[in-house]
Amino acid sequence: xxxxxxxxxxxxxxxxEYIGMFGLTETDLGKHILGCGDGPAGFNAELTQRSGHxxxxxxxxxxxxxxxxxxxxxxxxxVMAQTRENQNDFIxxxxxSIEALGEIRIAAMDTFLADFELGxxxxxxxxxxxxxxxxxxxxxxxxxxxxFLFLYSGHLSAExxxxxxxxxxxxxxxxxxxxxxxxxxxxSPYLSLxxxxxxxxxxxxxxxxxxxxxxRGGNQMLVIKPK
Numbered sequence: 001x002x003x004x005x006x007x008x009x010x011x012x013x014x015x016x017e018y019i020g021m022f023g024l025t026e027t028d029l030g031k032h033i034l035g036c037g038d039g040p041a042g043f044n045a046e047l048t049q050r051s052g053h054x055x056x057x058x059x060x061x062x063x064x065x066x067x068x069x070x071x072x073x074x075x076x077x078x079v080m081a082q083t084r085e086n087q088n089d090f091i092x093x094x095x096x097s098i099e100a101l102g103e104i105r106i107a108a109m110d111t112f113l114a115d116f117e118l119g120x121x122x123x124x125x126x127x128x129x130x131x132x133x134x135x136x137x138x139x140x141x142x143x144x145x146x147x148f149l150f151l152y153s154g155h156l157s158a159e160x161x162x163x164x165x166x167x168x169x170x171x172x173x174x175x176x177x178x179x180x181x182x183x184x185x186x187x188s189p190y191l192s193l194x195x196x197x198x199x200x201x202x203x204x205x206x207x208x209x210x211x212x213x214x215x216r217g218g219n220q221m222l223v224i225k226p227k
Contacts (some may be wrong), residue, residue: 011072011079012039013146014108015046020212021178022144022221031141034172036130036164037148040072042108044124045115055124055140062127065116072109076102089185089216131163135171143172150180150188150222161190162197165224169203174225179218180207191222198224 018024018041029052038044038056047054060068083090084098095101119125128134130149145168149161168175182188199205206223213219 011075011147012041012105012109012112014042014104014111017108017212017214018043018144018146021146021210022176023208023210028142032139034133034135034140034143034168036133036143036145036168038146040068040109040112041146042111044119045111048115048119048124055126055135056119057126057128057133057135059127059129061116061120061125065113068116069113076106091213091216093213095214131160131167133167133171137170138173140172142174142176143168145175145177147179149177150191151183153182153188153190158190158193161194165194165198169198169224174223176221176223178210178212178221179215180220180222181215181218185216185218195222202227 013021022028029047029050031053033047033052033054035041035044035054035056037058039058039060041056044054044056060071063071080098080102083101087098095104116125126134130145145164149156149164153161165175165177180188180191195205195207203224204227207220208223209220211219
């Protein structure tokens, strides 16, 4: 049975995973970064500790720590059960087992939870959602979308993807989206459409291989920026 979810769920990746997923260099990490749909990821907290400049935007940030923690708890068993049933769809290398996956995810989300209240006060966690972002034009250097666009192609329309990426390009000089697969491990049906549309608008559109691969075949990101 293919991996499926009824809705978009709060599920956080680690700082190390963000580096791998988006091929982030030391130069990249010194830029102003926007994370779109970061949810309870640990990236914002750890990059901030390393003196980075980052803002994360997600609808879940409207809730308080306790409410987000409860939503994570509700999600956890669902995602882990799906992973167990579809474990052949994943590469158990850097993450060696389902047990290790659970530990890594919980650690990343605990890092987020410990940082959330302070980060919200500092304006690093902003309640909002694509396809409309509450930021000025060109405020960021890089906008990242981790495990939202393309992954949830069964939930989100082609028009939503086009509007969302256009909005990310409004507020940032460069957009990176990872992965290019849907939940069931197939290439998103919107990838070609999105690539061709933004190329026709005069943008530089690239599909780049990255070092990170957990979802089998999920080792590429889409990069869009002005020529």
